[in-house]
Amino acid sequence: MTESFNQRTQASSALSTAQLAAIEDQLSGSGCVVHVPGSEGFARATQLWNGTIERKPALVAACSNSHAVRAALLAARTAGLPVSVRNGGRDWVGRALRDGGLVLDLTPMRECSVNVQGLEATVAAGVTVADLNAAVGRHGLAAVIGNEGTVSMTGLLSGGGYGPLTTRFGLAADNLLSAELVLADGSITSCDATHNRDLFWAVQGGGGNFGVITSMRLRLHRVEQVLSGMIMFPWGEASAVLERFSTLMQAAPDELAAGAILSLGPGGAPVVLVSPLWSGDLERGRQIVREIESFGTPMVSKVGPMPASDLLSLTDGKLVSGRGYELATRWLTDLSPNIVSTLIAAYDDRTSPYSAIILHHFHGAGTRVAPEDTAFGMRQPHFTALIYGIWEPAHLDGANHRRWAQDLSSKLSNWALPGGYANLLHHDARDQIGSAFGPNGQRLLELKARFDPDNVFSAIPLPSSSRSVRSSGE
DSSP states (O other): OOOOHHHHHOOSSOOOHHHHHHHHHHHTTTTEEEEOTTSHHHHHHTOOSSTTOOOOOSEEEEESSHHHHHHHHHHHHHHTOOEEEESSSOOTTOTTOOTTOEEEEOTTOOOEEEETTTTEEEEETTOBHHHHHHHHHTTTOBOOOOSOTTSBHHHHHHTOOOOTTHHHHOOTGGGEEEEEEEOTTSOEEEEESSSSHHHHHHHTTSOSOSSEEEEEEEEOBOOOEEEEEEEEEEGGGHHHHHHHHHHHHHTOOTTEEEEEEEEEOTTSSEEEEEEEEEOSOHHHHHHHHHHHHTTSOOSEEEEEEEEGGGGGGGTTTSSOTTSEEEEEEEEESOOOHHHHHHHHHHHHTOSSTTOEEEEEEEOGGGGGSOGGGSSOOOOSOEEEEEEEEEESSTTSOOHHHHHHHHHHHHHHTTTOOSSOOGGGOOTTOHHHHTTTTGGGHHHHHHHHHHHOTTOOOOOSOOOOOTTSOOOOOO
8 A cells, every 4th residue: 555645754853953053054145044843934834725734844944046945955955854845835735844854935936027028927936826917917918827816836837727717828837938946956957848858848737746946937928808707596506507517618719718616605505606707809708608697597697807917806715724625626528417416416415614616627728739748638628626625623623524525526536537637636546646647647757767766856646657756745
């Protein structure tokens, strides 16, 4: 049996005074600020989005630039400490921290510059979705971002990166132009489509398994205004709404993205929300909104034009930091009647009022990238089902909420495509991890052995192989 995530990250004891002094001396003048347990900086840098995660790193090195990252990495390796990388702390499994390890805290690295004429942005490792969105929005431009502002762009892109503009412009990873990394041996290198091509390929959806990304150059787009919002339907119409949503999205043009959400409405009763995003001609978009409204009898319909920079206002903060979280995800070709009835029955049996099920459809630009062109190998149209078991307060036993999420995932596996969105898979989801990268799994393992033979870096899980290095959690 594969060892558990906690076993892989467990360390025997805290640092001695002499060890800590040696590390601090090694990092003196490097651009790192060292935070030790008990300090305010340590508490801030070890706070995670998922309130159930409890890990005890030995210390934190807050890094201000790539040379500081290099110094902290080499100090950790000299001291024999496991390493983790914290860009934002939003990973639900808590891979930003490792027990007894040194945390490379990249959140101070928040530089973001925009080349308006060149349609490019250069972002440092700690830049969040909200940071980038605000920076490019000031120029009437848009980037392929995620749905939550506190997510780091590095973390999003490393796993592929679905977002509201994915159908129009591809995944976040498809919009990477170049990256700078600190490799396991401490060398600082860059990669793009013509230089260090293997590393560039691996960075585009292969996770943080090959080095520490310290800077990225991203492609931008001219999208000043979109049509977006929310249409709420009563629970009694859930089956019809979801089946018509499935039909609409499977024939949708690039300009249309949309999510369907099963959650509680303002009065505490379950509802189905459809949240469309249209990034093309507004009149055509209004026709599609009217079509969505015809799915049932809307309780609320609030859809209108807005600047692309306001997209985060629709979703940001809905998944509250500090609650307990258990996530599961499946890829689905469609929302068949069997799948729809399974989703509705599962939500009827929810164990917490905070839990939710979210459905997004992947089509358009991202499906026209060949699977072998990037590490993210899932390029056929599909629905991504995101199952959120959520409870509060986080310290309460969440076994029933975890079981609810995993039971639904197991039921959906009867109709699901192999694999799943690797950015959200737990290391124990072995049945999905083996297929999460499509045809690219073995090449990723070979590149892992080449760039990081000692398995210093690890983030989203890689497939296992008799020829592979082990993959552990960040």
